[in-house]
Amino acid sequence: MRLSELGEFGLIERIRKTTPKGPGVRIGIGDDAAWLECKNRSFLITSDLLIEGIHFDLRWTSFYELGYKTLAVNVSDIAAMGGRPTYLTISMGIPVNSSTKKVEDFFRGIRALGSQTGVTLVGGDTSAARLVFVSASLIGQAPFGAITRAGAKEGDDIYVTGTLGDAALGLEILKKNQKVKKWDRAFLISRHLFPSARLKAGLILAKERLARAMIDVSDGLLQDLGQLCKASKVGAVVWSEALPLSRAYHSSMSKNGPVHALCGGEDYELLFCLRSRDRARLEKVKKRLGVRITCIGKCVPSRHGIRVITSKGKSLPVPLMGYDHFKSKFPVLTS
Amino acid sequence: MRLSELGEFGLIERIRKTTPKGPGVRIGIGDDAAWLECKNRSFLITSDLLIEGIHFDLRWTSFYELGYKTLAVNVSDIAAMGGRPTYLTISMGIPVNSSTKKVEDFFRGIRALGSQTGVTLVGGDTSAARLVFVSASLIGQAPFGAITRAGAKEGDDIYVTGTLGDAALGLEILKKNQKVKKWDRAFLISRHLFPSARLKAGLILAKERLARAMIDVSDGLLQDLGQLCKASKVGAVVWSEALPLSRAYHSSMSKNGPVHALCGGEDYELLFCLRSRDRARLEKVKKRLGVRITCIGKCVPSRHGIRVITSKGKSLPVPLMGYDHFKSKFPVLTS
Numbered sequence: 001m002r003l004s005e006l007g008e009f010g011l012i013e014r015i016r017k018t019t020p021k022g023p024g025v026r027i028g029i030g031d032d033a034a035w036l037e038c039k040n041r042s043f044l045i046t047s048d049l050l051i052e053g054i055h056f057d058l059r060w061t062s063f064y065e066l067g068y069k070t071l072a073v074n075v076s077d078i079a080a081m082g083g084r085p086t087y088l089t090i091s092m093g094i095p096v097n098s099s100t101k102k103v104e105d106f107f108r109g110i111r112a113l114g115s116q117t118g119v120t121l122v123g124g125d126t127s128a129a130r131l132v133f134v135s136a137s138l139i140g141q142a143p144f145g146a147i148t149r150a151g152a153k154e155g156d157d158i159y160v161t162g163t164l165g166d167a168a169l170g171l172e173i174l175k176k177n178q179k180v181k182k183w184d185r186a187f188l189i190s191r192h193l194f195p196s197a198r199l200k201a202g203l204i205l206a207k208e209r210l211a212r213a214m215i216d217v218s219d220g221l222l223q224d225l226g227q228l229c230k231a232s233k234v235g236a237v238v239w240s241e242a243l244p245l246s247r248a249y250h251s252s253m254s255k256n257g258p259v260h261a262l263c264g265g266e267d268y269e270l271l272f273c274l275r276s277r278d279r280a281r282l283e284k285v286k287k288r289l290g291v292r293i294t295c296i297g298k299c300v301p302s303r304h305g306i307r308v309i310t311s312k313g314k315s316l317p318v319p320l321m322g323y324d325h326f327k328s329k330f331p332v333l334t335s
Numbered sequence: 336m337r338l339s340e341l342g343e344f345g346l347i348e349r350i351r352k353t354t355p356k357g358p359g360v361r362i363g364i365g366d367d368a369a370w371l372e373c374k375n376r377s378f379l380i381t382s383d384l385l386i387e388g389i390h391f392d393l394r395w396t397s398f399y400e401l402g403y404k405t406l407a408v409n410v411s412d413i414a415a416m417g418g419r420p421t422y423l424t425i426s427m428g429i430p431v432n433s434s435t436k437k438v439e440d441f442f443r444g445i446r447a448l449g450s451q452t453g454v455t456l457v458g459g460d461t462s463a464a465r466l467v468f469v470s471a472s473l474i475g476q477a478p479f480g481a482i483t484r485a486g487a488k489e490g491d492d493i494y495v496t497g498t499l500g501d502a503a504l505g506l507e508i509l510k511k512n513q514k515v516k517k518w519d520r521a522f523l524i525s526r527h528l529f530p531s532a533r534l535k536a537g538l539i540l541a542k543e544r545l546a547r548a549m550i551d552v553s554d555g556l557l558q559d560l561g562q563l564c565k566a567s568k569v570g571a572v573v574w575s576e577a578l579p580l581s582r583a584y585h586s587s588m589s590k591n592g593p594v595h596a597l598c599g600g601e602d603y604e605l606l607f608c609l610r611s612r613d614r615a616r617l618e619k620v621k622k623r624l625g626v627r628i629t630c631i632g633k634c635v636p637s638r639h640g641i642r643v644i645t646s647k648g649k650s651l652p653v654p655l656m657g658y659d660h661f662k663s664k665f666p667v668l669t670s
Binding site: 003011026030031035037039043045046047080087089092093096122126130133139140142148149150214 | 339341342343346362365367368369370371372373374376378379381382383384386389412413415416418422424426431457458459460461462463465468470472473475477481483484485549550566661
């Protein structure tokens with residue numbers, strides 16, 4: 001069935017019926033606003049926009065994957081504050097001749113990650129549009145207080161969760177239909193389509209008061225490190241050989257070098273800063289984080305800016321701006 | 336300056352600098368998420384989408400007006416729950432060759448109504464897009480509990496604030512460049528461009544426990560009354576001669592009859608149901624509401640559906656569906 005046959009109200013009714021009523025939802029989908037309970041006397045809110053042709057390509061992204069990813073990128077923002085996500089609103093523009101099944105697949109993707117992360121859909125809006133776009137707002141709690149980008153100090157260690165650059169390589173494989181070993185291909189593409197928001201790690205780092213400043217790596221390591229450094233008024237040294245790279249990344253390393261790990265977007269790993277004296281405490285909780293963590297550099301005085309250095313002490317040229325949606329530049333590192 | 340020169344981060348910085356820090360904002364624009372205080376242990380959230388060519392036309396809508404209206408339609412949703420709005424996130428798609436001034440004008444429009452209604456901008460997202468669209472999420476409090484669409488009972492009186500159909504007539508004047516008396520023209524167009532969210536009325540009706548069910552008239556009276564009746568499991572009789580019409584509406588009445596008042600969208604008036612025995616109590620608070628209210632009909636058993644009748648007892652044919660974004664039908668009443 002096409003959306004033009006089902007109609008807006010029919011669609012909303014279907015979404016409402018398939019959405020489980022979550023905890024704390026006094027009024028969910030279908031009224032003028034949702035009415036929700038609030039613990040901790042405070043809450044977090046983050047909003048993200050995903051537009052066809054800019055943030056995703058329907059040639060290689062299914063609606064299920066789009067739904068999953070929409071929630072994942074927002075959960076990642078809540079994780080980067082050390083929070084726990086709770087309620088979601090989705091506003092969606094979509095061509096009227098689209099099949100109803102696509103929209104239902106989208107919300108299946110939302111529910112799949114929602115049930116893993118404790119997120120309930122509580123409202124939103126739909127409209128006919130020439131292309132597909134999704135605007136999400138995710139509410140969260142900050143049971144241990146929120147961790148901003150602004151708390152890093154000179155001398156702090158810089159850590160990152162997981163591995164870097166996989167999602168950007170995955171996207172490149174999809175775009176250029178590159179030949180890569182079967183398993184590497186599957187791994188890298190899944191890192192692009194199903195980003196892993198580091199919810200557990202973010203919560204533990206907040207609870208144990210380990211991360212002094214935190215951000216998620218969405219626009220590329222250097223770009224997001226730049227944001228953190230700017231907010232914290234520090235500079236940074238990154239050790240290029242310390243960057244955590246996956247085996248799949250390594251096998252295509254010869255061609256690319258560390259450029260995707262430094263500048264590639266959509267990793268949705270957490271980047272955080274730690275007092276040096278807290279290293280031992282971090283070691284103790286390491287296993288509970290649910291993901292590997294790697295020390296990739298140090299905070300330095302802000303006048304030094306951001307530098308990437310090799311083990312031989314050689315500086316790699318650093319493009320301070322990564323991906324900018326209005327400037328649309330993707331920097332290429334030539335070392 | 337063009338957005339392509341200023342860049343995304345430059346733009347966000349400008350918006351951040353011009354946004355006053357509101358009460359209860361622990362962390363505002365510029366981090367992974369905003370961190371906000373929450374009174375009353377509960378909150379409301381509503382989301383709305385406005386797309387160029389569907390919800391607004393830049394030929395006759397300035398960016399300032401678009402900003403104002405974006406907030407107004409969301410405030411209206413919070414008002415319809417009997418709530419008070421607090422925090423706003425805005426996600427915006429806009430062509431990269433747009434001038435920075437346009438975006439600044441948009442946020443000036445937001446601030447203009449925001450300062451009147453106690454709303455603070457706390458976050459959002461921006462992206463390049465082929466056309467302009469805005470997705471807003473507005474948080475609110477429900478200090479007296481939320482009023483849903485579902486509380487109406489048979490025998491209840493049906494009331495509406497303000498006058499109906501003006502915004503739809505205003506839009507028609509803009510679209511067809513119709514000739515109307517100067518003052519009527521100005522009034523009707525301003526009703527389309529600067530909708531008046533009935534915040535004070537909604538709050539008082541909630542506080543005094545007068546409205547048993549409430550909705551805002553955004554898609555047309557019959558459509559929204561249909562939603563309220565469906566949720567409340569009642570039918571309704573509307574008296575066509577009782578519909579509150581402005582003087583400007585009356586002067587063009589001969590041509591249009593009550594069709595715009597019954598089916599025209601974007602009035603953003605409040606439609607609410609009242610126990611008959613509460614009439615005297617409503618009379619007492621009437622002056623404090625800040626807007627005229629009119630009894631336009633009665634709730635009846637649901638099997639009777641929704642009927643519009645004249646004083647001579649004649650039924651007007653009622654199209655149950657008004658505007659549907661996927662079906663794109665605008666019904667015409669032929670009586």
